[in-house]
Amino acid sequence: MVYELDSxxxxxxxxxxxxxxxxxxxxxxxxxxxxxxxxxxxxxATTGLTENELQKLKDLSANVPVVQxxxxxxxxxxxxxxxxxxxxxxxxxxxxxxxxxxxxxxDKPSGTxxxxxxxxxxxxxxxxxxxxxxxxxxxxxxxxxLGDTISITHHAISRRTFAEGILKSAEFVLKKxxxxxxxxxxxxxx
Amino acid sequence: MVYELDSxxxxxxxxxxxxxxxxxxxxxxxxxxxxxxxxxxxxxATTGLTENELQKLKDLSANVPVVQxxxxxxxxxxxxxxxxxxxxxxxxxxxxxxxxxxxxxxDKPSGTxxxxxxxxxxxxxxxxxxxxxxxxxxxxxxxxxLGDTISITHHAISRRTFAEGILKSAEFVLKKxxxxxxxxxxxxxx
Amino acid sequence: MVYELDSxxxxxxxxxxxxxxxxxxxxxxxxxxxxxxxxxxxxxATTGLTENELQKLKDLSANVPVVQxxxxxxxxxxxxxxxxxxxxxxxxxxxxxxxxxxxxxxDKPSGTxxxxxxxxxxxxxxxxxxxxxxxxxxxxxxxxxLGDTISITHHAISRRTFAEGILKSAEFVLKKxxxxxxxxxxxxxx
Amino acid sequence: MVYELDSxxxxxxxxxxxxxxxxxxxxxxxxxxxxxxxxxxxxxATTGLTENELQKLKDLSANVPVVQxxxxxxxxxxxxxxxxxxxxxxxxxxxxxxxxxxxxxxDKPSGTxxxxxxxxxxxxxxxxxxxxxxxxxxxxxxxxxLGDTISITHHAISRRTFAEGILKSAEFVLKKxxxxxxxxxxxxxx
Numbered sequence: 001m002v003y004e005l006d007s008x009x010x011x012x013x014x015x016x017x018x019x020x021x022x023x024x025x026x027x028x029x030x031x032x033x034x035x036x037x038x039x040x041x042x043x044x045a046t047t048g049l050t051e052n053e054l055q056k057l058k059d060l061s062a063n064v065p066v067v068q069x070x071x072x073x074x075x076x077x078x079x080x081x082x083x084x085x086x087x088x089x090x091x092x093x094x095x096x097x098x099x100x101x102x103x104x105x106x107d108k109p110s111g112t113x114x115x116x117x118x119x120x121x122x123x124x125x126x127x128x129x130x131x132x133x134x135x136x137x138x139x140x141x142x143x144x145x146l147g148d149t150i151s152i153t154h155h156a157i158s159r160r161t162f163a164e165g166i167l168k169s170a171e172f173v174l175k176k177x178x179x180x181x182x183x184x185x186x187x188x189x190x
Numbered sequence: 191m192v193y194e195l196d197s198x199x200x201x202x203x204x205x206x207x208x209x210x211x212x213x214x215x216x217x218x219x220x221x222x223x224x225x226x227x228x229x230x231x232x233x234x235a236t237t238g239l240t241e242n243e244l245q246k247l248k249d250l251s252a253n254v255p256v257v258q259x260x261x262x263x264x265x266x267x268x269x270x271x272x273x274x275x276x277x278x279x280x281x282x283x284x285x286x287x288x289x290x291x292x293x294x295x296x297d298k299p300s301g302t303x304x305x306x307x308x309x310x311x312x313x314x315x316x317x318x319x320x321x322x323x324x325x326x327x328x329x330x331x332x333x334x335x336l337g338d339t340i341s342i343t344h345h346a347i348s349r350r351t352f353a354e355g356i357l358k359s360a361e362f363v364l365k366k367x368x369x370x371x372x373x374x375x376x377x378x379x380x
Numbered sequence: 381m382v383y384e385l386d387s388x389x390x391x392x393x394x395x396x397x398x399x400x401x402x403x404x405x406x407x408x409x410x411x412x413x414x415x416x417x418x419x420x421x422x423x424x425a426t427t428g429l430t431e432n433e434l435q436k437l438k439d440l441s442a443n444v445p446v447v448q449x450x451x452x453x454x455x456x457x458x459x460x461x462x463x464x465x466x467x468x469x470x471x472x473x474x475x476x477x478x479x480x481x482x483x484x485x486x487d488k489p490s491g492t493x494x495x496x497x498x499x500x501x502x503x504x505x506x507x508x509x510x511x512x513x514x515x516x517x518x519x520x521x522x523x524x525x526l527g528d529t530i531s532i533t534h535h536a537i538s539r540r541t542f543a544e545g546i547l548k549s550a551e552f553v554l555k556k557x558x559x560x561x562x563x564x565x566x567x568x569x570x
Numbered sequence: 571m572v573y574e575l576d577s578x579x580x581x582x583x584x585x586x587x588x589x590x591x592x593x594x595x596x597x598x599x600x601x602x603x604x605x606x607x608x609x610x611x612x613x614x615a616t617t618g619l620t621e622n623e624l625q626k627l628k629d630l631s632a633n634v635p636v637v638q639x640x641x642x643x644x645x646x647x648x649x650x651x652x653x654x655x656x657x658x659x660x661x662x663x664x665x666x667x668x669x670x671x672x673x674x675x676x677d678k679p680s681g682t683x684x685x686x687x688x689x690x691x692x693x694x695x696x697x698x699x700x701x702x703x704x705x706x707x708x709x710x711x712x713x714x715x716l717g718d719t720i721s722i723t724h725h726a727i728s729r730r731t732f733a734e735g736i737l738k739s740a741e742f743v744l745k746k747x748x749x750x751x752x753x754x755x756x757x758x759x760x
Contacts, residue, residue: 075338078279082272082342089268089377094673096700103664103714128698130666132714134537144673144702147351148265151343152272157514161337187279284483286510293474293524318508320476322524324727334483334512347704455718458659462652462722469648469757527731528645531723532652541717567659 016040018170022162028053032060041065041173043166045072058180065176069183072165076112076139077187079154083141084119086150094144095120098128100135112139112154206230208360212352218243222250231255231363233356235262248370255366259373262355266302266329267377269344273331274309276340284334285310288318290325302329302344396420398550402542408433412440421445421553423546425452438560445556449563452545456492456519457567459534463521464499466530474524475500478508480515492519492534586610588740592732598623602630611635611743613736615642628750635746639753642735646682646709647757649724653711654689656720664714665690668698670705682709682724 018041021031025048035042044057047070057066071077087095099113109127116139117125137156142149165183172186181190208231211221215238225232234247237260247256261267277285289303299317306329307315327346332339355373362376371380398421401411405428415422424437427450437446451457467475479493489507496519497505517536522529545563552566561570588611591601595618605612614627617640627636641647657665669683679697686709687695707726712719735753742756751760 073338074279075335075340078276078333078340081279082276082340085275086268086272089264089271094702096670096702098668098698098700100666126700128668128700130668130696130698130712132664132666132712133719134540134716135714135719136537142700142702143268144705145265145351145354146704147346147348147354148263149343149345149347149702149705150265150268150272151341151345153339153341153343155339155341156337157339157516158337160514161335164335164337284512286480286512288478288508288510290476290522316510318478318510320478320506320508320522322474322476322522323529324526324730325524325529326727332510332512334515336514339512339515347706350704453718454659455715455720458656458713458720461659462656462720465655466648466652469644469651523648525645525731525734527726527728527734528643529723529725529727530645530648530652531721531725533719533721533723535719535721536717537719538717541715544715544717 018043018173020044020166020170021046022166025049025053032056035060035064039064041176043067043169043173045069045162045166061178061180063178065173065179065181067169067173067181067183067186069169071112071162072169072183073156073161074165074168074187075154075156075161076115077165077184079112079139079141079152080115080119081184081188082152083116086141086143086152087120090143090145090150091121095123096126096128096142096144098130098140098142100130100132100138102134102136103131105131110137110139112137116141208233208363210234210356210360211236212356215239215243222246225250225254229254231257231366233257233359233363235259235352235356251368251370253368255363255368255371257359257363257371257373257376259359261302261305261352262359262373263346263351264355264358264377265344265346265351266305267355267374269302269329269331269342270305270309271374271378272342273306276331276333276342277310280333280335280340281311285313286316286318286332286334288320288330288332290320290322290328292324292326293321295321300327300329302327306331398423398553400424400546400550401426402546405429405433412436415440415444419444421447421550421556423447423549423553425449425542425546441558441560443558445553445559445561447549447553447561447563447566449549451492451495451542452549452563453534453536453541454545454548454567455534455536455541456495457545457564459492459519459521459532460495460499461564461568462532463496466521466523466532467500470523470525470530471501475503476506476508476522476524478510478520478522480510480512480518482514482516483511485511490517490519492517496521588613588743590614590736590740591616592736595619595623602626605630605634609634611637611740611746613637613739613743615639615732615736631748631750633748635743635748635751637739637743637751637753637756639739641682641685641732642739642753643724643726643731644735644738644757645724645726645731646685647735647754649682649709649711649722650685650689651754651758652722653686656711656713656722657690660713660715660720661691665693666696666698666712666714668700668710668712670700670702670708672704672706673701675701680707680709682707686711 020043022045099110108129140153142151169186210233212235289300298319330343332341400423402425479490488509520533522531549566590613592615669680678699710723712721
C-alpha cells in the first residue's frame with residue numbers, strides 16, 4: 001500500500017502503512033493532517049522545525065509512534081556515541097577534531113564537527129576545517145596520549161547513508177504503538 | 191617507601207606500598223612471597239602465566255587487591271571497547287581489520303588484531319598485515335556501509351603507553367581492600 | 381558543433397571538431413570511419429582493444445592526433461609517477477600497497493594496484509585488498525624506513541575523475557597536428 | 571680511523587676520513603679548523619648558520635667536498651620533491667596542508683609545513699596544525715579535484731631519520747673531490 005504526495009500531484013492508494021517526510025517545513029501542516037487522518041506512524045527528517053512544531057509532533061506521538069531527527073546517518077550516530085565513550089576514559093589526553101568537505105560548502109566548521117565537540121564537554125577543543133574539491137564529508141576525532149593515539153573517522157560516500165537510516169527508522173516505528181523517539185533511540189535503544 | 195628487586199641485587203627500604211611486576215614468569219614465586227610478606231596490593235603484567243599461576247593470584251586476592259593483565263595499554267582497551275560497541279550497531283556492514291608493524295615482527299597477524307577480531311563474534315573477518323620499516327604498531331578496524339564508513343585507529347608511539355596503564359592500575363589498586371581485577375575493569379569499571 | 385552518436389539514433393550537426401569515444405570495442409570500426417570521414421582528432425578510452433586495433437589507431441595518427449588510454453584519471457597518473465620517483469630514491473626501504481573497493485568488485489587485487497606494483501620493478505611487493513561497502517576506490521602505497529615513512533594515497537570520489545581527464549585530452553588534441561599520444565603524455569608531456 | 575671531539579674531551583686517533591658536525595653554531599670555528607688541518611670532507615647539519623659562515627663553507631668547498639643542510643631527513647626530501655611535481659600537474663586543484671606534532675612543540679605551523687607551502691608557489695594555502703600528546707611529527711599535503719584526491723604523508727617515527735640521511739651524505743661525500751652540495755643533491759643528484 002502506497003500513498004505518494006508531492007507538490008505537483010497527489011496519488012492515493014488505499015490506506016498507507018506509515019508516513020515518511022524528508023521534505024521541507026512548508027509540508028509540515030499537511031504531514032500532520034495525513035498522520036491524523038490515517039492514524040499511522042511517522043518518520044520525519046525535516047530540518048528547521050520550530051519549538052511549536054516539535055510540540056505538535058510530541059502531541060501527535062500520544063496516539064502514533066513518531067521518529068524525529070535532523071540527521072539520519074547511522075555512521076554519524078556511531079561517531080558521536082564512540083566519541084562520548086572514548087572521552088570518558090581519555091579525558092586527560094589531548095583531543096583534536098578535523099573535518100574535510102567540498103569547496104562549495106559555506107559553513108565552517110561543519111554542523112557535525114560542532115556536534116562532536118559538544119560531546120567533549122566544556123573544555124576548549126580545536127577544529128581544523130579543510131576544503132578540498134568534491135569531498136562529500138569526512139570527520140576525524142583524535143585523542144592523543146604520551147604513548148599512543150586513538151582516532152575515529154566517519155567518511156561519507158553519498159547521501160545513501162540517510163536513506164539507510166530512514167529505512168531503519170521505518171522498521172522501528174512499525175513495531176511501536178506510540179511515543180516520541182529520536183534517531184539515536186532507533187539505533188542504540190533508550 | 192621503595193622496595194626494589196632485580197636479578198642482581200635486592201634493595202629493601204622499609205615496607206613498600208605496593209608491588210608492580212612487569213618482569214618474567216621466572217619471578218612469579220618471589221612476587222607471590224613478597225606480596226604475602228608485606229600484605230600489599232599487586233599489579234602484575236607478566237605474560238604467559240599458567241592456569242595454576244592465575245589461580246594463585248586469585249587466591250592471593252582474597253586478602254589483597256590484584257590487577258592482572260597481559261596488555262596495559264589504555265588505547266588498546268578503548269579500541270577493543272569501541273569495536274565491540276560499533277559492531278553491535280553496524281553488524282550488517284562489512285568489516286576489515288588492518289595492522290602495520292616494523293619489519294622485525296615475527297607473528298602475523300598481531301595478537302592485538304586477533305583480540306579485535308574476537309570482539310566481532312563468529313563471522314569471518316579479513317585481517318591485512320603490513321610490515322614496514324620501524325613502525326611501532328598501528329591497528330585499524332573499518333566498518334563499511336553503502337553510504338559511509340566508520341574507522342577506528344590505534345597508533346602506538348612508544349612503550350610509554352604501557353607505563354601509563356601501569357600507573358593508572360597502581361592508583362586504582364591502592365584504593366581497594368582486596369579482589370581480583372582486570373585492566374579493563376581499571377579503565378571502564380566493572 | 382556537435383555530432384552525437386549512440387546505439388539508438390544518430391544526430392549529425394555539421395562537421396564535428398573532434399571525436400571522443402568512451403564506449404565499447406563494438407563501436408571501434410564506426411569510430412575509425414568517422415575520424416577518417418571528417419579528418420578530426422580522436423580521444424579514445426575503450427578498454428580491451430586488440431593489438432590489431434591499436435595498430436589501426438597508430439596508422440590513423442599519421443594524419444590526425446590520437447590520444448589513447450584505458451584510464452583517464454589524472455589522479456592515478458600522478459600516483460603512478462610519484463610512486464616511480466619515490467621508489468628510485470627509497471629503493472632500500474620496505475614498501476606495501478593497499479587498495480580498498482566496494483563489496484561488489486570481483487577482481488582482487490585491483491588493476492590499478494597492479495599498475496602501481498609494476499612501477500616498483502621486479503622486487504616482491506605485498507598488496508592488501510580490502511572490500512568495504514560502497515567505497516569507489518582507494519589506493520595507498522607506503523614506503524617505510526627505520527626513522528620515517530612516506531605514503532601516497534589516491535582516493536576516488538566518483539567517475540567524474542575520468543571526465544576531467546577526457547576534457548584535458550580534448551584540449552590537448554585540438555592543439556596537435558597528428559601523432560599517437562598516451563594520457564601520460566597529455567599530463568606530463570613527453 | 572676515528573677522531574672524536576666533544577665539549578669535555580678530545581680524542582684523536584690518526585687522520586680521520588671525514589668530519590660530521592651535528593652540533594651547535596659555537597663549534598663552527600673548530601669544525602673549519604679541523605677540516606683544513608686534515609683536508610677531509612665535511613657533512614654539516616648545524617642550523618642557524620649566518621651568511622658569513624655559509625660563505626666560509628663555500629670557500630672551504632674549493633678544496634674539499636662539503637654537504638650542508640638543516641634537515642637531513644630523506645623522507646622530508648621526498649615529500650618536498652613529490653609535492654613540487656604533483657603541484658605542477660594539479661595546479662588547478664585545491665590544496666591543503668596539515669601537520670600534527672606533540673603538545674610540547676612551540677612553533678605553529680611547523681618549519682617543514684612552511685617548506686611544503688613554499689613549493690606550491692605564491693597561491694594562498696591553508697595549513698592546519700594539530701597538537702596531540704607525543705606525536706613525533708606528521709605532515710600531509712592533499713590535492714583535491716572534482717573526481718578524486720591525492721595525498722602525500724610523511725610520518726616521522728624517530729630522530730633516526732636524520733642519522734640515515736647523515737650516513738647517506740657521508741657515503742656521497744667520500745666519493746667527491748670537492749664542491750658545495752645540498753642534501754637534496756645527495757638524494758636526487760644535481
